[in-house]
Amino acid sequence: MAGKHIAFLLGSALTLAALPAFADAPVPQVSGPIAAPDVPGSATHNYIFFASNHELASHGYVEEEYFIRGTADGYNFPDKLKDGVPMGKPAPYVTRVVVRRPADPKRFNGTAIVEWDNVTNNFDAENVWFDAWENMMRGGYVWVGVTNQVLGVAALKKWNAKRYGDFDVGKDMPKPGGPDADAESFDIFSQIGAALKHPREVDMLGGLKPKILLATGQSQSASRLASYINGIQPLAKVYDGFLLDASSTPIRGDSTVPVLRVMAEHDVLTGGAANRQPDTDKYRTWEVAGSAHMSRHVRESREALELRDNGLSLEAAMAPLCANPQIGTRTPVGQVTAAGFAALSRWAQGGKPPAMAPKLNVAEINTAPKQSVAARDKDGLALGGIQLAAMAAPTQINMGLGAPADASKAGAGGEAIGAGACVRWGPSTDMSVDQLNMRYSSHADYVAKVKKVVAQNLKDGFILPYDAAATIKEAEESMVGRNLQKQASAK
Numbered sequence: 001m002a003g004k005h006i007a008f009l010l011g012s013a014l015t016l017a018a019l020p021a022f023a024d025a026p027v028p029q030v031s032g033p034i035a036a037p038d039v040p041g042s043a044t045h046n047y048i049f050f051a052s053n054h055e056l057a058s059h060g061y062v063e064e065e066y067f068i069r070g071t072a073d074g075y076n077f078p079d080k081l082k083d084g085v086p087m088g089k090p091a092p093y094v095t096r097v098v099v100r101r102p103a104d105p106k107r108f109n110g111t112a113i114v115e116w117d118n119v120t121n122n123f124d125a126e127n128v129w130f131d132a133w134e135n136m137m138r139g140g141y142v143w144v145g146v147t148n149q150v151l152g153v154a155a156l157k158k159w160n161a162k163r164y165g166d167f168d169v170g171k172d173m174p175k176p177g178g179p180d181a182d183a184e185s186f187d188i189f190s191q192i193g194a195a196l197k198h199p200r201e202v203d204m205l206g207g208l209k210p211k212i213l214l215a216t217g218q219s220q221s222a223s224r225l226a227s228y229i230n231g232i233q234p235l236a237k238v239y240d241g242f243l244l245d246a247s248s249t250p251i252r253g254d255s256t257v258p259v260l261r262v263m264a265e266h267d268v269l270t271g272g273a274a275n276r277q278p279d280t281d282k283y284r285t286w287e288v289a290g291s292a293h294m295s296r297h298v299r300e301s302r303e304a305l306e307l308r309d310n311g312l313s314l315e316a317a318m319a320p321l322c323a324n325p326q327i328g329t330r331t332p333v334g335q336v337t338a339a340g341f342a343a344l345s346r347w348a349q350g351g352k353p354p355a356m357a358p359k360l361n362v363a364e365i366n367t368a369p370k371q372s373v374a375a376r377d378k379d380g381l382a383l384g385g386i387q388l389a390a391m392a393a394p395t396q397i398n399m400g401l402g403a404p405a406d407a408s409k410a411g412a413g414g415e416a417i418g419a420g421a422c423v424r425w426g427p428s429t430d431m432s433v434d435q436l437n438m439r440y441s442s443h444a445d446y447v448a449k450v451k452k453v454v455a456q457n458l459k460d461g462f463i464l465p466y467d468a469a470a471t472i473k474e475a476e477e478s479m480v481g482r483n484l485q486k487q488a489s490a491k
Contacts, residue, residue, distance in 0.1 A: 028070030074183030084231030109140035116217035130301035135338030193238035222247030241348035264291035265400025292426030296328030324427035360385035443481030
């Protein structure tokens, strides 16, 4: 059956016209699930690019890939806070989605999360999944990753021309200062959402019926989603809510669906502080202290797949170029993201908005490219914002901003690789014995402080119960405060 679907996509003479529309978004043609006969890592690459290396089956999850074919128009945004303007030049496209879903319908919580894959590193990166995958499967979500940008398609075609060679989401490669090579990406994203909500011959969710369809993306993808919220969502009316991970692009004030923005410390200091928007009945911003643009957890989730499918870890190549090569903060911002999805899902169904979060304490606000300056404690930890236990009862120094070893190579951090990208990977270093002794008089003192901050974060809805319990358990089992005074005095 899968081979028949591939033949359909690569050689079908059927019309490219989209099927009839629901709301204002056409439903494209869907084929799949596409066969993936080879074991991930096989030299032939006849499997899903970046197929998950997590034990999906033991979590009761299924991973499948589907090919999408339709016709999409490009969009211009002459006023960034108003409806987009179609170019009137629809073109055929072929692309893919990857679906990870509960095998048992009883485990599905009713919310599907659709991620706009990030192509900053010139390949599809599922950065939101990488940061929150444990809670997504624990919570029973459906996750859908979307390939809808030229760079992602180019990487797939190079990786396996036989499997992905027919893909096309735009002919032109991006050029600095040039027209948007991904102008069709917005329409494609709408159509994929419509196909998830209103399946035809092929149901990508295996019969699961989502009550809520949430869209998400990280960094560049979140910025494009902000444009989508402002210019496309009012026209397409496909998604029920949006979680933006690391984007300071302004959101229009008359959004009819809820928007939750999760900002790392890095994101606030490199643009967010100068572009803060007030919380409203449809908008919230959560700023997380001690978190870099890219976390250690994202690196650990993604690096194995980079090595397997690309033969190179960009992070490993970059780390020696940074002033502190221990790149990637260990403040578990993914826990906040997971709590954000739970809160956003309730909000989108008519429930209460998420809690208003305190803002990061910024001592000096500057506009990009100059960084803003955070107020910090004696150990350099940022003050204000959402303070997880890793920051409020710390055992590490987590800094949202990194720096290159060679200051002359400092940049905006938008590079895929190189010293200029170090700014996005804030470092994380363990506290010294003396630093720990200054903070905690005993193990019981440390555990009590962890419990206090965890209880408050749980009450505010910034973390979920499982993560709260796991954080306390980790503190109770740790060596923090056990004989540290003796160790220090023996020096």
